[in-house]
Amino acid sequence: MERLKTVDPRREDSRCNLATCLLEELCYASTAAYRMQTLATPTAIVTNPETAGAWVVRAGAEGRYIHLRGWVSRILPTPRDLFFYLPESYAASPERSYPVLLMHDGQNLFDGELSYVHGSTWRVGSTADNLIADGEVAPLLIVGIGNAGAERMAEYTPTPESRLGGGRGPLYARMLVEEVLPMLAAHYRVLPGPANTGLVGASLGGLISLAIALRYPHVFGRVGVVSPSLWWDDRVILRDVRSLDGPLPVRIWLDMGEAEGLRHLQNTNLLNRLLRDRGWQPGVDLLYRVFPDGEHNEAAWAARFGDVLRFLFPTGASG
Numbered sequence: 146m147e148r149l150k151t152v153d154p155r156r157e158d159s160r161c162n163l164a165t166c167l168l169e170e171l172c173y174a175s176t177a178a179y180r181m182q183t184l185a186t187p188t189a190i191v192t193n194p195e196t197a198g199a200w201v202v203r204a205g206a207e208g209r210y211i212h213l214r215g216w217v218s219r220i221l222p223t224p225r226d227l228f229f230y231l232p233e234s235y236a237a238s239p240e241r242s243y244p245v246l247l248m249h250d251g252q253n254l255f256d257g258e259l260s261y262v263h264g265s266t267w268r269v270g271s272t273a274d275n276l277i278a279d280g281e282v283a284p285l286l287i288v289g290i291g292n293a294g295a296e297r298m299a300e301y302t303p304t305p306e307s308r309l310g311g312g313r314g315p316l317y318a319r320m321l322v323e324e325v326l327p328m329l330a331a332h333y334r335v336l337p338g339p340a341n342t343g344l345v346g347a348s349l350g351g352l353i354s355l356a357i358a359l360r361y362p363h364v365f366g367r368v369g370v371v372s373p374s375l376w377w378d379d380r381v382i383l384r385d386v387r388s389l390d391g392p393l394p395v396r397i398w399l400d401m402g403e404a405e406g407l408r409h410l411q412n413t414n415l416l417n418r419l420l421r422d423r424g425w426q427p428g429v430d431l432l433y434r435v436f437p438d439g440e441h442n443e444a445a446w447a448a449r450f451g452d453v454l455r456f457l458f459p460t461g462a463s464g
Contacts, residue, residue: 209233210255210270220320221313223296227325228255228289230270232277235286235334242334244285244341244458246367247321249301249350251289253443265443272451282454283461285343286335290325301349303356303385306378318357322364339366339394343457347371347446352382355397359385362393367457369398371449372405372441375412383416392424397431398456400449402439410435432456 211229218225228251232243248254248269250261257264269287276282293300298311305312326342329335344365346354351373358368375382397420401413417433425431434452439445 209235212256218320218324220316220324221293221296221300223293225293226252226291228252228291230255230273230287230289232284232286233274234284239334242336244283244343245326245329245333245335246285246287246343246345246458247325248287248289248344249292249346249353250297251291254287254289260443262443266447267443267450268447269450272447273454276451276454280460283458285458286329286333288325288329290321298349301346301353302377303353304378304381311377314353314356315360317353318360321357322361326364339364341366343367343369345369345371345398345453345457347373348441349374349377352377356382356385358395358397359389359393362395366394367396369453369457370416371398371400371446371453372402372409372439373399373413373416375416376408380412383412383419386416386419386423389423392420392430395430396457397425398434398453399431400434400436400439400453402436402441402445404438404440 209231211231213227213229215224216227217223234241235243248267252259253261254267254269257266260266269289273282273285273287277284296313298309299313300317301314302309302311303314321344330337335341339362342365344354344357345368346352348371351370352375354368355370355373358365373382399413399417399420401410403410413433413435417431420431421427427433434449436445436449439449
């Protein structure tokens, strides 16, 4: 597959220049035709979405990285891949249960053969392994939800936009809450409750992570909002935050890179202020970071993913 040209995200206008924003998201979505390769070993490849639960639990004995191909949701029927990371202690401690973190754009997390920019991933597995081994992060399960290619923009946006469409985010949220999390609970040793359940995404994935947290604070209590596309639908997500009467019981990581564009930075600055005004406490249940040279790509997000994990799932955080 020919490598896609990377769109330069360093634009100045995140609300008015919708054509540029749309181009970036469409290029990102075009990875629907990504090649089906294995994850870094040890890996189990699962190919039967009809019996996903049974195959997933069988594959778990074969390795800590599991790639489930072509899983089909009843709510959003476009096939997608799921990627599972198990901490090293999972097999050795059968009496132990673990927090779980769901992440969007799952094909960009582990394997450079599948990622949007070939060879560049979030380095999720190695980062989690190192931080858990160093005692900085609680052992946890991480599940990457592969985006649905051409449907990515629609599924990662909370409302329809008059020119761009979208707005299937509520269905995507239901898929996570009603299908993915119950499947995990049925076949893996995961701790229940929002204090043990996280959600992280970048760009439109950051937008939908925050939107889902606002709608399901009783499900997701730890949320990473990375380089969020707050420009969507005339910044509707900021209006949603303004409408809150007070803080929700959700621990929020929020960030932006200065190289991602002035308006993006202005939007996240405003979101940070709104969250603080609603009662989130900096350093307690809200951490906002601005990265001076941070760009809008997997390499930049990988460089700070360790910080995201340290804040959302510090050692002793599970409830």
